[in-house]
Structures are given as C-alpha cells and as structure tokens.
Amino acid sequence: MKPMIAFSKKECMEQIRTGKLTVLMILAFLFGIMNPAIAKLTPWLMDMVSENMENSGLTVVEVAVNDLVSWTQYYKNIPMFLVIFIIFFSGILANEYQHGTLINMLTKGLSRVTVLAAKFISIFVLWTLSYWMIYLITYAYNEYFWQNATTINLFLGGLCYYLFGLLMISMLMLGSILTKNNTGAILFTGGVYVVFLIANFFTKLESYNPIKLCDGTSLITGSLIPADYIKSIIVMSIIFLLACILGVICFNKKQL
Numbered sequence: 001m002k003p004m005i006a007f008s009k010k011e012c013m014e015q016i017r018t019g020k021l022t023v024l025m026i027l028a029f030l031f032g033i034m035n036p037a038i039a040k041l042t043p044w045l046m047d048m049v050s051e052n053m054e055n056s057g058l059t060v061v062e063v064a065v066n067d068l069v070s071w072t073q074y075y076k077n078i079p080m081f082l083v084i085f086i087i088f089f090s091g092i093l094a095n096e097y098q099h100g101t102l103i104n105m106l107t108k109g110l111s112r113v114t115v116l117a118a119k120f121i122s123i124f125v126l127w128t129l130s131y132w133m134i135y136l137i138t139y140a141y142n143e144y145f146w147q148n149a150t151t152i153n154l155f156l157g158g159l160c161y162y163l164f165g166l167l168m169i170s171m172l173m174l175g176s177i178l179t180k181n182n183t184g185a186i187l188f189t190g191g192v193y194v195v196f197l198i199a200n201f202f203t204k205l206e207s208y209n210p211i212k213l214c215d216g217t218s219l220i221t222g223s224l225i226p227a228d229y230i231k232s233i234i235v236m237s238i239i240f241l242l243a244c245i246l247g248v249i250c251f252n253k254k255q256l
Contacts, residue, residue, distance in 0.1 A: 011122035020088065021126065028130040031081050032137025036145060039070035067146035068221065071154070074138050075161070075216045081134065082165050086172050089123050090185045093176035116251050120173055120244075127169055131162050156226055157216030160233070164213040167236050168193065170243040177251045210236040 015021045042065055096102045102115065135158045142148050168189055175188025196211040206212065212232040218224040 008118040008121040011118050012125060015122060015126060024085075024088070024126060024130050025133065027081065027084065028133040029137065031077055032134040033141065034077060035073040035138045036070045036141035038073045039065050039067075040145065042069065066150050067142040067148045068150045070138065070142050070146070071151055071157075071220055072217055074134075075157075075214070078131075078134065078161055079214065081130075082168060085127060085130065085165075086168060086189055087186060089126070090172065090176070090182040092119055092123055093173070094180060094182045094185060097180045112252050113248055116173075116177075116248060120169075123169055123173075124166070127165055128162075131165060132158075135162075151220040152222055153219045153226060156229075157219040160213040160219065160229055161216055163233065163236055164210060167210055167240050167243075170240050170247070174243045174247045174250075177247050177254065180254075207231045208235045210239065 139148070139154065148154060171189045171192045172185055175185035179185055179188060193211075196209055199205045200209050200211055207228065208231045210232050212229060213236060215224070219226070219229070
C-alpha cells in the first residue's frame with residue numbers, strides 16, 4: 001500500500017510540474033463560467049439580431065432566462081470538456097511505453113498493479129477536481145442570479161455525468177494498455193462511446209445504457225426521476241469494474 005501511495009503522489013506532482021493541472025484548472029474555470037454567461041447574454045444577443053430578423057419577416061419571441069437555461073448549457077458543454085480531458089491524458093501510459101520508463105519503474109521493485117493503480121488514481125483525482133470545479137462554479141452563479149429556483153435534483157444530475165466520465169476514463173486506461181499509443185487509446189474510448197450511442201437506438205436497452213447518465217437535463221427538469229437512472233448506474237458500475245479487472249490482467253501479461 002505504501003509504494004502505491006508514494007507513487008500516486010509522485011504522479012500527481014508530475015501533473016503539477018508539467019503544468020497540466022494549471023491548464024486543466026483554467027479550462028475548468030472557463031467552462032464553469034461559460035454556462036451562466038451564455039444564459040445572461042442570450043437576451044442581449046437576441047436583441048442584436050431581432051431587428052434584422054424582423055426585417056426579414058420573422059418574429060422574435062422574448063426569451064425567458066433562468067437557471068434552467070444555464071444548466072442546459074452545462075449539459076451541452078460538459079461533453080466537450082470530457083473530450084478535451086480524454087485527449088489531454090491519452091498519453092498517460094503511452095508516453096511510458098514509448099520512452100521505456102515503465103521498465104525502470106518495475107526494476108525498482110514496483111509491481112505492475114501498483115503502477116497501473118497509481119496512474120488511475122492520478123487521473124481520477126484530476127477528473128474529480130476539474131469536473132466538480134465546473135459544477136460548483138455553475139451552481140454558484142446560478143444560485144446568485146436565479147437561486148436555482150426552476151430546477152430539481154441538481155446534485156444527482158451532476159453526479160450522473162461525473163460517473164459517466166469515470167467510465168470513459170476506465171476505457172481510456174484500458175485502451176492505453178491494449179494499444180500502447182495515444183491515438184489507439186482515443187479511438188478505443190471513442191469506439192466504446194459509439195457503441196453506447198448505437199445501443200440507445202434499441203428501446204429495451206435505454207434504461208440500462210450508461211449513456212443515459214449524460215441526460216442530466218431530463219433529471220433536473222423532472223421529466224425523469226432518480227429511480228429511472230438506477231439501472232444505468234448499476235450497468236455503468238459493472239462495466240467500470242470489468243474494465244479495471246481486464247486492464248490489470250492485460251497489463252500483467254503485456255510485454256514492455
């Protein structure tokens with residue numbers, strides 16, 4: 001346990017020294033403030049284009065701006081941040097493979113499981129910090145401007161997408177182990193996401209599909225209730241555990 005904790009700290013410090021944590025926090029701040037900013041600017045933007053649209057014979061309806069508009073933007077923008085995050089850390093194992101540093105780690109007495117666990121812990125910590133930073137900034141501004149008065153189940157909605165992000169990170173780790181390069185890890189993760197999208201076309205699979213966790217808008221508006229997400233959370237948890245187990249098995253058998 002002590003070697004894993006020590007190596008995990010080393011990995012986290014590495015993210016700080018390379019500036020990745022700083023860049024990630026800046027992006028998280030921008031994504032967090034973007035959602036209420038877009039909501040607040042919507043009436044102004046509509047006013048700017050209303051005159052031209054009216055000259056074209058189109059009627060512009062006054063837009064009611066509230067916290068729901070901002071939270072809707074949140075669930076539109078957060079997938080973009082997840083994509084950036086995955087690309088940003090696609091080399092978490094690939095770089096070690098390419099530079100041969102994994103062999104040095106193992107010859108120093110670290111087990112393969114320890115190395116893999118430490119890598120996952122570091123990326124887990126970064127995802128947790130950045131994701132909840134975006135969420136809390138959006139929540140704080142929405143509370144200040146609109147008191148979050150028209151939405152419900154806000155924390156659960158945020159938690160669902162956070163869990164989906166963890167699932168995608170587990171796929172990234174598994175893809176990195178299987179392909180040993182950045183591009184392969186990204187394509188593998190994207191391929192799993194496409195599978196989820198295709199599965200969503202089958203009505204019988206909708207309630208079990210982990211991609212349902214991305215639909216926070218239906219939850220905060222009351223279109224769906226928390227119980228509707230239980231099956232997808234269970235399936236997500238099973239896939240996550242299987243990905244971790246398979247990753248450990250493959251990494252132990254992998255030639256470095």
